Amino acid sequence: MKSKNSEFKNNNIKNMTKKYVLITALLFFTFLAQAQDKKAKDLLDQVTAKVKSYDSIIIDFKYSLNNAKENINQDSKGNVTMKGNQYVLNFMGITKIFDGNKTYTIVPEDEEITISKVNEKDDNAITPSKMLTFFNTGYRYSMDILQDIKGRKIQYIKLIPTSGKDQRKEVLLGIDVQTKHIYNLIETGKKGTKTTLTVNSFKTNQPLSKNQFTFTQSKYPNYYINKLD
Template sequence: MNKTISNMKNVISLVLVFLLSFSMNAQDKKAKDLLDQVTAKIKSYDNIVIDFKYSLYNSKENINKESKGNVILDGNKYYLSFMGITKIFDGKKNYTIVPEDEEITISGIEEKGDNSITPAKMLTFFNSGYKYFWDITQDVKGRKIQYIKLVPTNAKDSRKEILLGIDSQTKNIYNVIEIGKNGTKTTLTVNSFKTNQPLSKNQFTFVASKYPNYYINKI
């Protein structure tokens, strides 16, 4: 009798593991389907103009900072204004303009790195390098925000996980929350999201004559 009961317990355990695995796979598929919808939506726009709020918090280091910024995205080109610094990528070269130091850095390629979410890929960074899981849903001022948890596949990544908040109706990104292994939490929240805006033909063109007294550092 005891052997029969033991066998039954083993069978039940196997069934529960199977059901749990099936449920997790189904949720992962839901997460991937939603991320694919977000990517398709982003690619459908000619350009995107975003005003955002950025916060950085670490209780152990007693750090609590907030900043605002805006970015214009057009394909892989971008124009970013953040914390008094302007960054322009024209598709070939990257320009970082720092008025406080009257310095401009010009590099031949866009920044790369496992931990970097550059402006050009800030809305599609999740397409590689992460495991993804269906997470909580929150109501934010009448908007249903569905969160997807992203876990970096690179063990050397300094981030523990990323929570990607997606507006369930528009399929646009509402916020990105990064949680570091050192306890640092950074949050980027979209305040304004505009698409297909009329842009100047020189929107992503760097004009050196605008900065006559600046030191130009070429990398």
Template sequence: MKKVFFLITTIILSFSVNAQKDPKAKALLDDVYNKVKSYDNIYIDFKYALDNSAENIHQETKGDVTIQGDKYVFNYLGATKIFDGSKTYTIIPENEEVVIEVNEGDSEGNITPSKMLTFYKEGYNYSWDILQDIKGRKIQFVKLTPIDSNSEIKEILLGIDAQTKHIYNLIEVGSNGTKTTITVNSFKTNEPISKSMFTFNQAKYDDLGYYIIEN
């Protein structure tokens, strides 16, 4: 679940770049970054696919995420993850449990929108890639290559709709040959959302008999 959220936040936020990068790619990514940051909130419905031909693996699933600032609600594989700005609540109905973690945003290895910006500024080189016509949309790809030669990621291709400057898809190729693809089915912005959307109602889950785990 953490890896998928890592990729989804990449799609949502994109990033600003400033090192030895392709100027053309930098300009496009900056356009995406500035546009997305202007929204009050963002909702994404996505398809996730994982493929490894050598291992004969193909998996597909769907999910969605709503983000407002650093707060988010992430639904994936039947679980819900809520970050209210200070604590993370992972609700797992299958196990009838809730895991509460404090200050996830400051914990090493945990991915939040704000951390994604810093991570990609420092971790990747960027280059201009191919332009494809996908279902009548002009999708411009930017290739991200890890600076760390020991990275488990070989490359990431970020597909950007040339007209809307929104992310269309993300393709991550691992050093082991595994390809992960996230495709945006629906991208909505500035939707009316409940004030309690990012608030965890513990009484509700106490009444349901859920086991509450606090870390």
């Protein structure tokens, strides 16, 4: 019969072996996660560099909002023209013009125009150009699935907001592997709402009018002008 010391020693060896295997597995998965994160960061950096390399960008997009619990299913289309920090956004019947100093929100249905100043240095200020590089701060990220969509290889990156106050559970960013352009953006809220923005066309360095981002008040003679600043 084995002595108690021998059994104790064997049990210790087994326990140490299990711990060693567990630690090795944890280190392996940690290394794998870090490698995935590096791949994700490299791809996001390429997207950012590509966006910044263009003189101007014109995007046509589709926006979908879904919430099965609330029985909400809405689709809208829009387009945006950008050059530097200036932009013209047309979405849901409203036009927003930012000339680099002020934002002009034009609402034809109400015949009203709201004029306000924007502090571009404010990190919380949301602009179309920032939407193309929003992922650089405030998220943990990792590689997700690779999909073939209409002959295009779309690599998804999962973004998890680091702020507990953020009402989004996660964001999936779909990137065209070949062009390094954003294909779509899928946001899932903590309350089950899912919004999807899909880029239908992405044009770059197109000739633009010199007055492309200029607000001309004479075009809206009967509109009420609401100046916030």
